[in-house]
Amino acid sequence: MITFEGVTKRYPDGTVAVDELSLELPTGQTTVFVGPSGSGKTTSLRMINRMVEPTSGRIAIDGQDVRDRDPAVLRRSIGYVIQQAGLFPHRTVLDNIATVPLLLGWTRRRARDRARELMEVVGLAPEQAKRYPHQLSGGQQQRVGVARALAADPPVLLMDEPFSAVDPVVRTGLQDELLRLQQELRKTIVFVTHDIDEAVRIGDAVAVFRAGGTLAQFSTPERLLAE
Ligand code: ADP
Ligand code: ADP
Numbered sequence: 001m002i003t004f005e006g007v008t009k010r011y012p013d014g015t016v017a018v019d020e021l022s023l024e025l026p027t028g029q030t031t032v033f034v035g036p037s038g039s040g041k042t043t044s045l046r047m048i049n050r051m052v053e054p055t056s057g058r059i060a061i062d063g064q065d066v067r068d069r070d071p072a073v074l075r076r077s078i079g080y081v082i083q084q085a086g087l088f089p090h091r092t093v094l095d096n097i098a099t100v101p102l103l104l105g106w107t108r109r110r111a112r113d114r115a116r117e118l119m120e121v122v123g124l125a126p127e128q129a130k131r132y133p134h135q136l137s138g139g140q141q142q143r144v145g146v147a148r149a150l151a152a153d154p155p156v157l158l159m160d161e162p163f164s165a166v167d168p169v170v171r172t173g174l175q176d177e178l179l180r181l182q183q184e185l186r187k188t189i190v191f192v193t194h195d196i197d198e199a200v201r202i203g204d205a206v207a208v209f210r211a212g213g214t215l216a217q218f219s220t221p222e223r224l225l226a227e
Helices: 041-048 071-076 092-095 100-104 108-121 138-150 170-185 198-203 221-226
Strands: 002-010 015-027 028-033 056-061 078-081 157-161 186-195 205-210 214-219
Touching: 002 041, 015 028, 015 170, 028 041, 028 056, 028 198, 041 056, 041 186, 056 138, 078 138, 092 100, 092 108, 092 138, 092 170, 100 108, 138 157, 138 170, 157 198, 157 214, 186 198, 186 205, 205 221
Parallel strands: 028 186, 028 205, 078 157, 157 186
Antiparallel strands: 002 015, 002 056, 205 214
């Protein structure tokens, strides 16, 4: 479980991005942060892996304060997927996916075997392994991004608008794929989107953010739809 206890983030220019946020995100479930642009979703996500430090309050994973973890080590145990995949342009698909295992000191052989396995898991054909990111479609790049985030089998996966930059048909396919994957993997996923339809489709739980960085609602998709 990931817990936010009275978490506030005030940026140096005085902007309060997140205001006294308290939340419990259950292990093995997908929690979606949805809300308008600027409502503090990304800031909240990035405080989980310490890319952003809270001004006050506490974030814990399975009871352990994230501040007690070394940020670099913490980040290797938390998969992270962003909108434009954030792939390394000068590394092949295979080497992109193998990034974290190599950082963890796996042998090249083992890291690449694992990367090939992940390509299959996310539905990338083996012949894509030697391609470079610019030779792939947007949807394929996002698949590589997901495979890279899963490579070292982290228990937690942070996804920041992972499918927003691809066209609607591909997006629906990627959402289906994530739902299928999650049935097997049961990761603790935090998924940011501004699209309520996507939130309802992907989420086991939905946290609705509003301007000022507060929560309007924390509910199941079924309850949200019933209102
Ligand atoms: P969302 O993900 O919901 O769009 P963000 O967390 O990105 O929201 O941003 C929340 C608020 O914090 C916005 O007003 C945004 O402009 C501001 N903000 C985000 N990052 C920074 C930063 N590095 N410095 C100052 N203000 C920031
Ligand atoms: P740096 O080159 O800044 O020292 P690393 O080589 O550790 O960083 O990582 C390179 C990039 O990979 C960084 O942008 C970092 O955010 C990202 N990264 C590191 N660990 C992970 C992870 N577990 N999942 C996804 N991306 C990661």
